Amino acid sequence: MSDAPALEITGLGKSFGPVHALDGVDLVVRPGTVHCLLGENGAGKSTLCHVIGGSLAPDTGGLRLYGEPYAPRRPADALAAGIAMVHQHFSLVPTLTVGENLRLLRLRDLSGRVERVRDEYGLDLDLDARVGDLPVGLRQRVEIVKALLREPRLLLLDEPTGVLDPAATEALLDTCRRIAESGRAVLLVTHKLGEVARAGDAATVLRGGRIAGGGPLADLPVERLVPLMIGRPADSLDTSLAGSIGLTVTPTATTTATTTAKSPPRRPGSALRLDAVSVRRADGTYALDGVDLDIAPGEIVGIAGVEGNGQSELMAVLGGSTAPDSGTVAVGGLDVTRTTPRERTAAGLGLVPEDRHHEGCVPQLSVADNLYLGRLDRFRRRRLFLDRKAMLRAAEDVLTEHGIRADGPAAPMSSLSGGNQQKVVLARELALDPLRCLAAAQPTRGLDVGAVSAVHGRIRTAVAQGAGALVVSAELDELLALCDRVAVAYRGRLLGPVPADAPDARERIGRLMTGADGTATGVTEATDGPVREGAAP
Template sequence: MTTSAPALEITGLTKSFGTMRALDGVDLLVRSGTVHCVLGENGAGKSTLCHVVGGSLVPDGGSLRLYGAPYAPRRPADALAAGIAMVHQHFSLVPTLTVGENMRLLRLRDLPGRVARVREEYGLALDLDARVADLPVGVRQRVEIVKALLREPRLLVLDEPTGVLGPAETDALLETCRRIAGSGRAVVLVTHKLGEVARAGDEATVLRAGRVSGGGPLSGLPPERLVPLMIGRPAGSLDAGLAGTIGLASEGEPPEPGTPGAPPGTPGRAEERTAHGPAGPTGSGRAAPDRTAVALRLRDVGVRRADGTSALDGVSLDVGFGEIVGIAGVEGNGQSELMALLGGSAAPGTGRVELDGRDLTGAGPRERSRAGLGVVPEDRLHEGCVPQLRVSDNLFLGRLDRFRRYGVFLDRRAMGRAADEVLTGHGIRADGPGALMSSLSGGNQQKVVLARELALDPLVCLAAAQPTRGLDIGAVGAVHARIRAAAAAGTGVLVVSSELSELLALCDRIVVAYRGKLLGPVDPAEPDARDRIGALMLGADASGSDGRNTARAAGAAR
């Protein structure tokens, strides 16, 4: 399917939400047979652009042409009829239905044959009998991608599709993009990961504050030139750990603090930290955390999935005060169930959960928050916030009492002022505190959730799953700095991430989730840390043998 006309041509596109101009005179040209990458910070207008192309938003001005013909969608059905398939950041699946039942909602002819062709051509296999609500977030994203491919679109628009995928799934998706482009069709890939841009893209358009700041063929736009277009400052200003996380640097070990390339003022790893206890840091430096002072303790925790299989099998883990512990691993090895357990939405079948020595095994989410356990879930939209409420409401969920008047009425003005301070301090882009949470970009929703959990008083331990998922370059650096600052103040931190470079840059210890167990630990400062973690992902034990032993992630590891 080849044509000389561009697959998509956008001219002078504008879109505003209240006083916020999301798109301001945007021009974009997507050629047939190419993968066109759209880059930019959170709130730059990327998702708004996708929604306009997909028909779920009507622009205020500008024009669109699809394969040379005028294109003016008024609803998503118009985009589908024109041969455009969208994969949004936030899932459109019905969680109570099975994967197969969600597919049948498409009402496509020869559905079994189409599913088989997608599986064979792209290697995207699915369990059609699995209930969507029981699937890890990465598998749910795969279902969304397969749904889009079943329609055999001539233009595929992917909005941050790899944010919830593991490395192998990401590789498969990028190869899928190349195959679609190779067939003469076109792909618009919205991503903040520059490594993906270099591997899959042909051309790029960079948005900043709703305007096009640059772009062109990627053969003439190396990552070092893309970064300033995105964030307005040079690539050399990024530390090596952050650069590795976004795919700018090589996959080597990030430099230690005090060495060239390390961020100025960045706290060191365990050996450079101050010993902490429940009262917080005892000095201004950062030396080894006090291994006898435990912020979060899991003992012999077991959790079973809805189908009866074991999600967590006798897991034990200690997170010390002032310590950052990372959990690596391919998604689907128990990380989601562990975070649900910590958040209070799932109860263990066996074992015990303690926070600063207090038994929270049977506690609900509110009690856990009040005890000082902050949890940032991997699915920020459905588990981390209430999209129908205002940004200010989401920021102070569970703490509305501080804004009560006469014990009954909410002081909305005081709430708004306090929310304004948070929005400014965390760089959250929104049309004010009264904006609906659903109106924010995915990255800004993530910032709201993280800001709320970091503001807990007391904050004994922060457990964050994929804390930088979907965030732009600048926001990733800011989140890393806030996590380090929380640890410096004595908070225990547990980070679950599919980004190994992120864990190597942040953590004092890394354990690996594998088939419901935690293997390791691994010291990120060791020269072969990356190789050892890779071996653990395949099931080897901490010494690299055959995987018969689980990690001494607590107790003996201390």
């Protein structure tokens, strides 16, 4: 194979009006390597990927692919050149089955290719499953298989592990290594330094659209990437922040006070309560099987578990998009089981869904509109008219307070990076008055390390002011550092809970995640009981 770089970028620039998304970017990706691209939300990572993938044209600079000039004008040009990209936001058709989505690729010997990908990388798929019915993690797997079916010379992965459980993440990183060992190249966009350490050969950090530094990881310990990303050393990170980016940090005297102080004392009553909630699938099996959950004001409860064990259905029940077949849901003592999402919001339930792009926001509307959806009465004049100037001013304050990077509050939500979209959704839900309980699925998914720290702080602040919080996360380190108790979703039930500060918490939660301990729970008091026949597999 030629000694030419798999990808060489020189002086690349891209602007959107006055915003310089990329400014003089130089980057070299070698064949046979996994090159990691890091940076804060809005640093230009996704823009760079879109330029490489052919969906954006650069304003300045040039690209070479395996020594040859490369100037794609559309994504089809990138595919023809041997580049495949897995985007943050899925490109699947939700009404079609997995197999029908793959057949849209119009590849020869599709079944044979699917079998080879399954055998080589262990990425198995149910080809008859409807994509819209799949949890987020399995939809991400379909996207990755789509990319691998093309046998690319260069694979671009834009935050691919944000929706994967730990086992699937390890499998994906192993896939990246296998692709590199075959002589091809991988450009992996990630916020998680642990992933860089496990899979990467080299790393580059973007900040403000410019290269902040990087190099071969043999000469550059991952800890040295932290100041390039956030401007402060690795040992300044508290353990919850470190866990969310996959970096192990030994707490210092400075961080101990931050990490050991979790929620204030629990208060009387329930912020959120589920009693015997069950949801049946069309085939008669249980997605949720008699789930009990009781969260007190001033308490953070976490839910861990392998993707597909009922977490998505639980959030759908809380949000009101799925009605339980039995059981009740109460917020602050008010029964909301059969109420609309708007009525749940009025009752004080804030909801951050796992799929922010499709469920948490309206991409076509402005940032200000998304911030105040459901609360437009605050800006009404004479019943029918909105004081849009007042709304934009209020939204501008929110952007500043939450560090949201956008071209003003009137910018369309679709123009924001995925991490900044997540910040908007979280800011909206935390601003509910009253906020009795925040239910957040993967609240730090796709956020840069500084933003993760801010999110944890805001959740703690809301809880200190009397709200309860439910956090569903694939990051066990994050749950152990942030929560008071951690339950485990397994086959549609909740097992545990385990006190987060228990010396053996990690080991006990690990056993529950494998089903080794079948103790079911109301997340207030453990009770023994078998998994009901027909429960979720």
